[in-house]
Amino acid sequence: MSEVTFSSARPTETRRSFLGALIAMGTATVGAILAIPLARLTLDPLWRTTTQILWSDAGPAKDFAALTAPVRVQITIEQRDGWRKVLSDKALYVVKGSDGRPRVLSAVCPHLGCSIGWNEDRRQFVCPCHNGVFAADGTLMSGPPPRGMDELDAMVEDGRLKVRYQYFRQLVPTKEIIA
Amino acid sequence: MIRRFADWLDRQTGIRGLLHAALDEPIPGGASFAYVFGSGLLFLFISQVITGVFLALYYVPSADHAHTTVAYIVKEVSSGSFVRSIHVYGSSAIIIVLLLHIAQTILFGSYKGPRHLLWLSGCVLFALMLAMAFTGYLLPWDQKAYFATAVSTNIFVLPVVGPWIKAFVRGGNELGTLTISRFFVAHVFVLPALIFAFVATHVYLFRRAGASGAPVPRRTAAESFYPRQLVMDMAFAALLVLALGALAQWTPAELGPEANAADTHFLPRPEWYYVPIFQWLKYWPGDRAVVGIFVIPTIVALLFAALPFLDHGTERRPWRRPWSVGACAALMIALVTLGVRSREQDRSDPAVARQLDAQRDAVRAYMAEAFEPQESAGSLRVANASLAAVANPLTARGQKVFGEQSCDVCHGPDGHGSDSGPSLVGAAARHTEGELSRIIKTPTQKMSDSGMQPLDISDDDLAALTAYVSMLK
Numbered sequence: 133m134s135e136v137t138f139s140s141a142r143p144t145e146t147r148r149s150f151l152g153a154l155i156a157m158g159t160a161t162v163g164a165i166l167a168i169p170l171a172r173l174t175l176d177p178l179w180r181t182t183t184q185i186l187w188s189d190a191g192p193a194k195d196f197a198a199l200t201a202p203v204r205v206q207i208t209i210e211q212r213d214g215w216r217k218v219l220s221d222k223a224l225y226v227v228k229g230s231d232g233r234p235r236v237l238s239a240v241c242p243h244l245g246c247s248i249g250w251n252e253d254r255r256q257f258v259c260p261c262h263n264g265v266f267a268a269d270g271t272l273m274s275g276p277p278p279r280g281m282d283e284l285d286a287m288v289e290d291g292r293l294k295v296r297y298q299y300f301r302q303l304v305p306t307k308e309i310i311a
Numbered sequence: 312m313i314r315r316f317a318d319w320l321d322r323q324t325g326i327r328g329l330l331h332a333a334l335d336e337p338i339p340g341g342a343s344f345a346y347v348f349g350s351g352l353l354f355l356f357i358s359q360v361i362t363g364v365f366l367a368l369y370y371v372p373s374a375d376h377a378h379t380t381v382a383y384i385v386k387e388v389s390s391g392s393f394v395r396s397i398h399v400y401g402s403s404a405i406i407i408v409l410l411l412h413i414a415q416t417i418l419f420g421s422y423k424g425p426r427h428l429l430w431l432s433g434c435v436l437f438a439l440m441l442a443m444a445f446t447g448y449l450l451p452w453d454q455k456a457y458f459a460t461a462v463s464t465n466i467f468v469l470p471v472v473g474p475w476i477k478a479f480v481r482g483g484n485e486l487g488t489l490t491i492s493r494f495f496v497a498h499v500f501v502l503p504a505l506i507f508a509f510v511a512t513h514v515y516l517f518r519r520a521g522a523s524g525a526p527v528p529r530r531t532a533a534e535s536f537y538p539r540q541l542v543m544d545m546a547f548a549a550l551l552v553l554a555l556g557a558l559a560q561w562t563p564a565e566l567g568p569e570a571n572a573a574d575t576h577f578l579p580r581p582e583w584y585y586v587p588i589f590q591w592l593k594y595w596p597g598d599r600a601v602v603g604i605f606v607i608p609t610i611v612a613l614l615f616a617a618l619p620f621l622d623h624g625t626e627r628r629p630w631r632r633p634w635s636v637g638a639c640a641a642l643m644i645a646l647v648t649l650g651v652r653s654r655e656q657d658r659s660d661p662a663v664a665r666q667l668d669a670q671r672d673a674v675r676a677y678m679a680e681a682f683e684p685q686e687s688a689g690s691l692r693v694a695n696a697s698l699a700a701v702a703n704p705l706t707a708r709g710q711k712v713f714g715e716q717s718c719d720v721c722h723g724p725d726g727h728g729s730d731s732g733p734s735l736v737g738a739a740a741r742h743t744e745g746e747l748s749r750i751i752k753t754p755t756q757k758m759s760d761s762g763m764q765p766l767d768i769s770d771d772d773l774a775a776l777t778a779y780v781s782m783l784k
Binding site: 147148151152154155158159162166168169170172173174175176179212213214215216217218 | 376387541
């Protein structure tokens with residue numbers, strides 16, 4: 133092997149630093165471009181609503197025609213959980229509205245998300261976790277929750293009560309849909 | 312300001328010394344595009360690591376979920392198909408650049424001098440990369456992945472230990488979820504760790520021996536790695552990025568329908584770099600298979616690894632080393648011929664050609680379908696029970712009676728029980744069918760005490776109801 137000697141015609145320092153800057157810029161540019169698909173891939177779940185909720189069946193409308201107290205109903209909703217589909221059971225209450233039509237309340241406490249129960253003796257909704265108390269129509273009476281129980285969209289179709297189940301942001305005074 | 316920060320950083324880390332060592336490495340005869348393959352491989356490997364880590368955000372290594380999660384990546388996740396395509400095509404690119412790197416090493420006789428271990432560490436890296444390709448191929452769990460791996464894991468034909476090795480690799484006698492786990496662990500933990508270790512060894516040994524330069528010493532003087540060689544290396548890396556990006560963008564890697572072990576028509580064809588071996592195996596039937604599959608490839612691999620020991624001496628000009636260069640060229644020609652032969656055979660047999668076309672159409676049709684989210688087991692018990700009931704007219708009738716007679720009020724809509732009545736699951740195991748019919752119609756004392764009412768229904772309805780209750784799961 134020939135002896136290794138450095139060329140006397142070595143690039144000048146200016147040329148070396150110019151090429152250095154070029155390499156740095158090129159690397160940064162290409163790196164930034166390549167980072168875009170990776171960022172999109174990582175952030176994908178943030179951009180999609182995790183649930184696809186349609187109208188769920190809550191039972192025959194006549195069952196709720198003459199309510200004297202809130203009725204607990206369990207519905208099954210289909211949700212998307214990433215690449216899978218899950219069915220989950222959700223509890224809700226059907227109460228009589230002021231116009232006589234059924235209103236549907238979510239059993240999820242707007243405070244921290246515990247399940248609210250109907251207390252027949254007190255004729256109040258009581259959240260077992262932090263003692264949030266709601267009237268029979270869902271309005272807040274006492275305790276830490278920032279608002280009354282959340283009303284869900286409901287309609288009667290073909291004699292059956294249909295509900296659109298949704299989640300709402302907790303700990304805020306107004307009802308904000310999150311999914 | 313920058314100067315002061317650089318000074319501080321240098322005092323803390325010695326970064327200038329490191330950079331000097333990295334960038335001012337002398338290259339005999341000056342920079343050349345012939346030397347870009349090593350750094351190109353390192354670049355591709357890092358790209359595989361990065362894309363692999365990101366794919367693992369969504370991939371699940373189990374037979375139940377592997378295919379669904381890959382389909383989710385390909386069909387739903389933003390840029391998922393692009394990132395996966397870079398990963399898939401990256402593995403082919405590694406094999407191509409690896410072959411160029413090896414060809415350059417052999418032609419230039421760069422394994423000469425104190426570079427025997429450097430060559431051997433490279434041979435190990437070659438084997439590790441092939442193992443990466445082999446293990447990664449199964450992970451999408453589509454038809455071709457399944458059947459190609461079913462065949463390729465059958466090549467452990469050695470007497471006595473062969474079946475044991477095969478069962479070890481597969482995690483049992485059959486390909487299944489344990490095979491995916493094993494391949495996944497090899498692909499993402501064991502092999503990458505080994506590759507990192509051997510890349511470090513390879514680079515260390517390379518730097519220790521120094522660049523060998525051209526086989527005929529060039530009259531130009533030595534030149535440091537930085538800046539010209541670095542620019543060339545980066546130009547090559549940019550070329551690789553462009554090529555992979557263009558492929559990924561315009562011909563994204565495909566995913567076939569989910570593996571179906573019952574498909575008896577499927578013709579597995581390996582990835583292009585394994586086709587020559589695949590073809591080679593056709594020539595070694597039955598009792599001689601062990602010679603073709605094990606003995607000859609082992610001898611070839613050992614001879615290849617021993618190249619620097621066999622081709623010793625200081626001569627580096629390829630035309631003065633006809634044996635070593637010629638043998639490697641012959642090996643390459645043989646592999647290419649086998650590959651071409653395989654293609655020809657597939658085309659010349661109409662039945663095979665038709666089946667391969669059908670498989671390609673199936674892949675295309677599957678790719679065109681929208682993503683179908685997977686039903687999750689536990690939460691679907693209700694739906695599953697209903698579906699099973701509907702499938703059979705008798706139990707479907709029974710399910711209807713179950714509702715009409717208000718059995719669901721106490722026993723729950725799916726017979727799983729409620730606050731006011733017990734679950735009926737497993738009732739069939741505790742009673743014979745006749746007994747079950749009888750106590751449904753006329754409850755025992757214990758049952759009526761807890762509120763069960765006698766049923767006034769026709770015998771047909773009772774039989775249907777009994778059938779429905781018996782199938783509850």
